Amino acid sequence: MGETFKANVIDHFNFWVAVVLMMIGLYAMITKNNLIKKLIGMSIFQTAIILFYVSAGVKDGATIPILEHHAAETEQVEAGEHVEGHPVANHEAHAINPDDYSNPLPHVLMLTAIVVGVATLGVALAVTQVIYKNYGTLEEDEILAKIKAAENDG
Amino acid sequence: MIWQFDIIILIFLVITAVISLRVKDLLAASMVFGTYSFLICLLWAGMGAVDVAFTEATVGAGISAVILIATVYNTRRDSSD
Numbered sequence: 001m002g003e004t005f006k007a008n009v010i011d012h013f014n015f016w017v018a019v020v021l022m023m024i025g026l027y028a029m030i031t032k033n034n035l036i037k038k039l040i041g042m043s044i045f046q047t048a049i050i051l052f053y054v055s056a057g058v059k060d061g062a063t064i065p066i067l068e069h070h071a072a073e074t075e076q077v078e079a080g081e082h083v084e085g086h087p088v089a090n091h092e093a094h095a096i097n098p099d100d101y102s103n104p105l106p107h108v109l110m111l112t113a114i115v116v117g118v119a120t121l122g123v124a125l126a127v128t129q130v131i132y133k134n135y136g137t138l139e140e141d142e143i144l145a146k147i148k149a150a151e152n153d154g
Numbered sequence: 155m156i157w158q159f160d161i162i163i164l165i166f167l168v169i170t171a172v173i174s175l176r177v178k179d180l181l182a183a184s185m186v187f188g189t190y191s192f193l194i195c196l197l198w199a200g201m202g203a204v205d206v207a208f209t210e211a212t213v214g215a216g217i218s219a220v221i222l223i224a225t226v227y228n229t230r231r232d233s234s235d
Contacts, residue, residue: 010157017164021171028175034233036180036225040187043218044171047194054203058155064202102202111209118213125225132229139234 014055021048035128035138039121046117050110057103065104067096155201163197180226180233188219 009016021044028041128138135143170193174186191214199207 010161013157013161013164017168020168024168024171024175032175033235034180036222036229037175037183037233037235040174040183040222043187044175044190047191047214050206051194051197054198054201054206057203058201062202064204066204107203107206110203110206114206114209114213118218121218122221125221129225129228138229 014051014058018048018052018055021045021051024048033140035131035140036125038140039124039128042124043117043121046113046120050113050117053106053110053113057106059099059102062100062102065101065107159200160197163193163200167193167197178233178235180231181223183233184219184222184226187222188215191215191218 025041025043025045025048029038029045032038032041131143132138135146137143137146167190170186170190174183174190177183177186191210195207195210195215198204198210
């Protein structure tokens with residue numbers, strides 16, 4: 001029981017929290033009456049998805065995906081030796097091991113997702129300000145009531 | 155990734171998300187949402203995604219909070235839920 005709990009909950013806690021945050025955001029988007037509260041819920045939903053993807057790129061014992069300067073130099077020297085015809089004896093020892101670095105592909109994809117998310121939030125808040133100017137309220141039920149009243153008058 | 159930090163930040167993340175959705179003052183909700191963005195930025199720096207952490211700190215905790223507060227000042231501060 002204890003081992004199963006550790007393997008399922010502690011080791012994958014990022015994914016559990018990602019799902020919890022996703023459901024909090026979805027609940028807010030569906031049930032909140034205020035438009036700005038809905039938008040905060042949408043942002044939480046987006047960050048939950050980004051959290052899921054970035055967590056998938058994490059490796060145990062890995063560091064940030066930036067090659068150090070001396071690593072690149074070593075590789076150049078080894079390439080020069082190879083051209084001169086010497087056998088590359090310890091190429092394996094100086095080779096860049098991908099297990100030492102976390103996977104940068106989800107990072108790059110989620111960088112785009114963050115920028116798209118803030119653009120969505122900006123446009124949505126601009127639309128919210130126009131709605132407030134026209135209807136004088138941010139509550140969804142009052143806006144719907146005013147739209148219905150305007151339809152009945154016209 | 156230090157798992158103790160990871161778990162503490164994730165728990166605070168859920169707490170700030172719930173607070174920002176439950177508080178009735180929209181300005182307070184915006185500020186707590188900025189805290190949420192900063193916490194998730196710390197989490198990404200801890201997970202080794204430093205480029206995502208930079209972007210989240212500027213765009214998430216900076217721009218998002220500023221445009222939310224600007225909208226609250228241009229409209230109204232109280233909320234029904």
